[in-house]
Every structure is written in structure tokens, then in C-alpha cells.
Amino acid sequence: MSTLKEQIIELLKINDGLTDREITDRIKGKGEPQQSINITCRNMEAKGLVKRIKGHDGLIRNYIGDVKIENKEFNSSNLEGISEDEIKEVINNYLISKGWITDVAWGRSQGIDIDAFKGKERWIIEVKGSGSHGAMRVNYFLSILGEMLQRMNDPNAKYSIALPDIQQYRNLWDRLPRLAKVRTGISVLFVNNNKEIDEIE
Numbered sequence: 001m002s003t004l005k006e007q008i009i010e011l012l013k014i015n016d017g018l019t020d021r022e023i024t025d026r027i028k029g030k031g032e033p034q035q036s037i038n039i040t041c042r043n044m045e046a047k048g049l050v051k052r053i054k055g056h057d058g059l060i061r062n063y064i065g066d067v068k069i070e071n072k073e074f075n076s077s078n079l080e081g082i083s084e085d086e087i088k089e090v091i092n093n094y095l096i097s098k099g100w101i102t103d104v105a106w107g108r109s110q111g112i113d114i115d116a117f118k119g120k121e122r123w124i125i126e127v128k129g130s131g132s133h134g135a136m137r138v139n140y141f142l143s144i145l146g147e148m149l150q151r152m153n154d155p156n157a158k159y160s161i162a163l164p165d166i167q168q169y170r171n172l173w174d175r176l177p178r179l180a181k182v183r184t185g186i187s188v189l190f191v192n193n194n195k196e197i198d199e200i201e
Contacts, residue, residue, distance in 0.1 A: 021034055050063060
């Protein structure tokens with residue numbers, strides 16, 4: 001059975017920036033005493049495992065610091081990915097280099113983010129940026145899946161979502177049930193700061 005510290009880290013990997021109360025509600029149950037969570041989080045901060053930062057609302061929130069779990073390192077400084085338009089530019093350049101003709105919705109333009117054609121092939125891609133904190137990334141991830149489902153009206157098209165290559169987005173994709181990926185046929189394109197694309201189906 002995982003320790004309280006491990007449970008907190010796993011929770012923050014999915015939803016960074018939670019208060020002690022929010023962590024307690026999710027791990028121990030709604031309304032349960034939060035003293036043990038508070039003590040554990042303060043101890044983790046002293047060891048550099050989390051950062052406890054007061055938000056604009058005056059509440060102290062917990063963020064992952066330098067953490068090693070299962071031989072993987074998670075560093076809060078690595079969570080900032082590239083912007084939505086930067087991702088569009090990287091993917092657009094890649095597609096053009098492969099002979100695709102693209103129609104890109106730059107900035108806040110309405111419509112499909114990237115609608116690409118090559119002969120009889122069509123590739124529809126929806127894009128989201130990094131977001132400023134963990135809760136926002138969860139919302140972005142759920143939002144982009146919903147947007148993609150609403151675009152799925154061409155049975156012959158390929159459908160992908162594109163996201164910054166940061167660990168939280170990879171964790172969210174890993175947790176999406178395999179059946180959902182198979183039934184929808186949606187793949188994900190992770191784009192890193194070196195402008196490299198990693199497609200996962």
C-alpha cells in the first residue's frame with residue numbers, strides 16, 4: 001500500500017496546485033481532518049519535494065518540486081511547455097514538409113485548429129497550450145477531447161489532439177482508457193520545446 005506522501009505526489013502529478021483541504025477531501029474523504037495532510041505536505045516542502053505557495057485567493061497550494069518516483073524525475077521547472085500557436089507552427093511546418101496542404105486557425109480564430117489534406121487523406125488536429133497550473137491542464141485536456149469529438153463528422157479523416165510535452169499531459173493521456181482511444185481512433189501529438197513531435201496512438 002502506498003504511503004501518504006506517495007499518494008499526495010501521485011495526486012499532484014494529475015492535479016497540481018491543490019490546497020491541503022482539497023488533498024484531504026480526495027485522499028481521505030470529504031470533511032475528514034486535514035492535520036496529517038498538512039504535516040506531511042510541510043515535511044515534503046522541507047525536503048524539497050513540494051512547493052507551498054500562497055495563491056491570489058490567500059490559500060496555500062501545493063506544487064510538485066523535484067521528485068523522483070519509479071526512476072522518473074518530475075521537476076516543476078519542466079512543466080512549462082510551448083504555447084498553442086507555437087505548437088500549431090511546429091505541426092504546420094512538419095505537415096507542409098510531408099506534402100500536406102494545411103488550413104490553420106491562428107490565435108483565437110474559430111474552427112478546426114489544423115485541417116490538413118494530402119490527396120484523399122485528411123488529418124484534423126485540435127491544439128491546446130500548457131496552461132499556468134495543474135487544474136487548468138486537466139480542464140484543457142477534457143476540453144480538447146470534447147472539441148475533438150464534436151469535429152468527428154468525416155469517417156475517412158484521421159483525428160489527433162496536440163499538447164505540450166509535459167509530464168502531466170502524458171499522465172492524463174496514459175489514464176484515458178484504452179477502449180476510448182480505440183473506439184475514437186484519436187491519437188496524441190506531444191510537442192516539446194525543441195520542436196520535436198512524438199505521436200502516440
